[in-house]
Amino acid sequence: MKRNLLIIFSAIILFSCQEEVVLPLATLDEEVPVIEAIWTDSRNYNGIKLTLAENYFDTTDVKVITDAEVKIRVTGTQKIIPFYFNKNSDDYQPINEFEVARIGENYEVLVNWNGNAYSAKGLMLEPPTVDSLTYSFQEKRIFRDEGYYIKVYGKIPYQNDNYYRIKVIVNDTLKNDRSDYLLFDDTFGLTFFEEGLELNYAFEEDDQVRLELFRMNEDAYNYFSQLVGLLYNDGGLFSPPPQNPDSNFKVDVGEGDVLGYFLVSPVLSEKVKIEEKEE
Incomplete structure (x- = not known):
């Protein structure tokens, strides 16, 4: 019992001493x-x-x-x-x-x-090969909205230099938030590309979607x-x-x-x- 009280008392002291610390960021002294x-x-x-x-x-x-x-x-x-x-x-x-x-x-x-x-x-x-794009409507799920989801099918036959990015452009607007940088390599293999890589976006009817794949x-x-x-x-x-x-x-x-x-x-x-x- 004394040991438990000591732990609780120590925790109270620890949290009561916390202060917000602001670390200064380096600033530019020259033109870069x-x-x-x-x-x-x-x-x-x-x-x-x-x-x-x-x-x-x-x-x-x-x-x-x-x-x-x-x-x-x-x-x-x-x-x-x-x-x-x-x-x-x-x-x-x-x-x-x-x-x-x-x-x-x-x-x-x-x-x-x-x-x-x-x-x-x-x-x-x-370049790799993109065979087709398909899409299907999916109901709302945990962490995923209701809408149409696109799958990309293709082949990546290379043993080396497998570093890729996919850009998604919807109705002539590039999706450019931090979650829109779709990067992948061959760390976990590349068979998923042949089986269909599903994009984590819910699209709407009449959306014009363009995908750009970079190696x-x-x-x-x-x-x-x-x-x-x-x-x-x-x-x-x-x-x-x-x-x-x-x-x-x-x-x-x-x-x-x-x-x-x-x-x-x-x-x-x-x-x-x-x-x-x-x-």
Whole structure:
């Protein structure tokens, strides 16, 4: 009995001494570029966006870098793909709009800005296969809303470099919340893709749904995985201090840091319209 009272008394003392501790976050003392470079086999997705990093609680508008020199080099060759700044899209586009990534080629993006030089590399991998999209109506269940659920059927025959992302666009609007980063690899095998990968969304009748499947290099996949972890960081007692995802860019000339990613990937795009099915 005395032992139980001692435990209770100790617990009361412990909780009465708790205080809210606010840990200061690191702030930027210099201009740090953020490079978001996408290079695919479809020109509609390609572009390189340069902005300046902001402090964690900064609410000012993002500053776009418009005066950089940007190009992509096909490694192992003399081929250079120059880019220009497009004021309409606020990013850098290839001067030759028909230039796209090709399977098996290695690419290096080169960015010169403010006396510094940055680079990142990526390999264009073969795409998997998407055979079909199906959907069915499901009643409300625990943790799941009533609605139409889509299954994606396909094949992933590769033994290595299995890093994927699915984007979901509904009625021309990209689902872009933290729970919408659909990333998967082969940690638990890939047979589920052949058996039908069900998306955890309840769609409505007449929804126009487009799915985009990307096969990424491991470093780009790790970037997005860490980004998801950051988005889920609530700053609680058991959450680590927020930090930027590891970039696959490096500083070749100059000093300071660089943030962002270089994504080289094939893109598979499939559409379906949700319609009521007759019994």
